[in-house]
Amino acid sequence: MRSLPLSALQHYAFCPRQCALIHNEQAWAENFLTAQGRALHERVDSGEPETRKGIRFERSVHVSAEKLGVHGVLDMVECDMQTGRLKPIEYKRGKPKPAPFDEIQLCAQALCLEEMTGQTITEGALWYGQTRHRLPVAFSDGLRAETLATITEVRELLESGQTPPPEYGKRCKACSLVEVCQPVLLGKDKSVKYVAVFWK
Numbered sequence: 001m002r003s004l005p006l007s008a009l010q011h012y013a014f015c016p017r018q019c020a021l022i023h024n025e026q027a028w029a030e031n032f033l034t035a036q037g038r039a040l041h042e043r044v045d046s047g048e049p050e051t052r053k054g055i056r057f058e059r060s061v062h063v064s065a066e067k068l069g070v071h072g073v074l075d076m077v078e079c080d081m082q083t084g085r086l087k088p089i090e091y092k093r094g095k096p097k098p099a100p101f102d103e104i105q106l107c108a109q110a111l112c113l114e115e116m117t118g119q120t121i122t123e124g125a126l127w128y129g130q131t132r133h134r135l136p137v138a139f140s141d142g143l144r145a146e147t148l149a150t151i152t153e154v155r156e157l158l159e160s161g162q163t164p165p166p167e168y169g170k171r172c173k174a175c176s177l178v179e180v181c182q183p184v185l186l187g188k189d190k191s192v193k194y195v196a197v198f199w200k
């Protein structure tokens with residue numbers, strides 16, 4: 001089974017075509033938003049582990065869950081030194097979104113930690129740079145089911161080897177791949193389905 005990078009879940013949530021372009025076609029381009037996000041993560045990742053008030057803060061934690069088929073690097077994991085309980089923390093550049101994309105990515109992190117440690121992880125948190133606040137996230141049965149379904153969808157998409165046709169929308173304005181993707185141009189092109197399947 002192909003192991004998916006955690007970042008693929010986030011890219012898929014943003015746009016399935018972007019996910020396929022990045023993870024199957026190795027396309028990447030940086031724009032202002034991705035550069036800001038990268039700078040934020042570099043700042044978070046560069047800190048040394050530390051312990052404050054009984055909590056150990058581990059940065060850039062590498063995870064790989066074989067059964068789940070997901071791997072990646074977590075921004076931060078908090079460990080309660082008394083109970084040993086783990087809590088994943090993900091840093092985001094922007095603000096909370098209406099759809100639970102960030103929650104799904106965080107829950108996938110928790111599922112990786114659970115497989116690796118045997119621990120049940122009940123809660124994590126998202127920290128948003130734009131609003132500068134921390135949002136607690138409970139890993140409910142519903143969120144877990146949604147996360148597993150998303151992992152399956154991403155795997156099916158990437159294993160199909162097909163790149164979905166572009167669907168132009170508001171998100172394209174924030175997409176670093178807009179030049180590679182050409183949503184307006186290809187969206188009007190009747191041969192786009194042919195291109196999506198055979199132009200690889």
Ligand code: SF4
Pocket residue numbers: 014015016017018021166167168169171172175176177178181182183
């Ligand atoms: S430009 Fe739009 S359609 Fe193309 S990959 Fe980006 S978000 Fe998706």
